[in-house]
Structures are given as C-alpha cells and as structure tokens.
Amino acid sequence: MRNETCAECGRVLLEEEATEFEGRVYCPECLDSLTTFCRYCGDRIFRDDNEGSSDTPLCYGCYENYYTHCGRCGELIHNDRAYYMDDLDDVPYCEHCYHILYRADPAGDIPHLYGSLRSARNREIG
Ligand SMILES: [Zn+2]
Numbered sequence: 001m002r003n004e005t006c007a008e009c010g011r012v013l014l015e016e017e018a019t020e021f022e023g024r025v026y027c028p029e030c031l032d033s034l035t036t037f038c039r040y041c042g043d044r045i046f047r048d049d050n051e052g053s054s055d056t057p058l059c060y061g062c063y064e065n066y067y068t069h070c071g072r073c074g075e076l077i078h079n080d081r082a083y084y085m086d087d088l089d090d091v092p093y094c095e096h097c098y099h100i101l102y103r104a105d106p107a108g109d110i111p112h113l114y115g116s117l118r119s120a121r122n123r124e125i126g
Pocket residue numbers: 006007008009010011026027028029030031
C-alpha cells in the first residue's frame with residue numbers, strides 16, 4: 001500500500017481518507033472545500049467550475065441544458081421558470097423581474113401569471 005498525499009494541502013492520507021477526483025487525490029477537507037455537487041445531476045464538480053450559484057451549484061452540462069440567468073437581476077433560474085416579455089424576446093427573466101417589467105410596460109395587458117411562460121423545449125424547436 002502506498003501512501004497518497006493530498007494534491008491540495010500535501011497531507012499524507014490514510015487509504016480511506018483519499019478520494020480521487022479528476023485525476024488527483026484529495027483529503028476529505030480539501031475535497032469538501034474545493035468541490036461541491038451539481039444540484040441537478042448530483043455529479044461532483046469543482047467549485048471553480050460551478051456554472052450555477054452558491055445556492056444551486058450546477059455542472060456545465062446541466063446549466064446549459066436546464067438553466068439560465070435572469071436578464072435583469074442575474075438570478076439563476078430554471079428554464080421552466082423563465083419568463084419572456086413576448087414571443088420575439090429571447091431574454092429570460094425571473095418571475096420577480098418579469099412582473100416588474102410587465103407593469104412598467106404601458107402596452108402590456110393585464111398580466112396573468114403564466115402568460116408568457118414558455119418551456120425550454122418549445123424554445124429549442126422555435
Ligand atoms: Zn488536503
């Protein structure tokens with residue numbers, strides 16, 4: 001049995017402490033501080049590679065496929081919760097911003113809650 005050392009802090013590790021990730025071995029503490037889990041698929045990812053937010057960590061693939069950012073406040077939103085001002089508008093908004101913008105738009109009709117909610121699937125086809 002060879003002794004592994006943590007790639008981050010250099011500590012010599014017991015066999016059961018060593019976790020290999022992306023080709024390097026880490027101690028539990030470093031692994032915990034360097035990595036987190038994608039909220040969507042559960043894969044371990046480096047925090048530096050987190051495409052989501054600190055509340056909702058996401059791997060690149062899950063962010064690309066299922067999430068976007070609000071065009072007004074920058075909040076991470078699931079595609080199913082993204083609102084669009086109209087069918088020609090490609091900028092997604094969170095529910096909060098959507099209602100603020102909708103109210104500020106004098107041409108807008110009475111806003112109904114899910115009026116402009118479009119699914120990601122529809123957008124990819126369209
Ligand atoms: Zn370490």
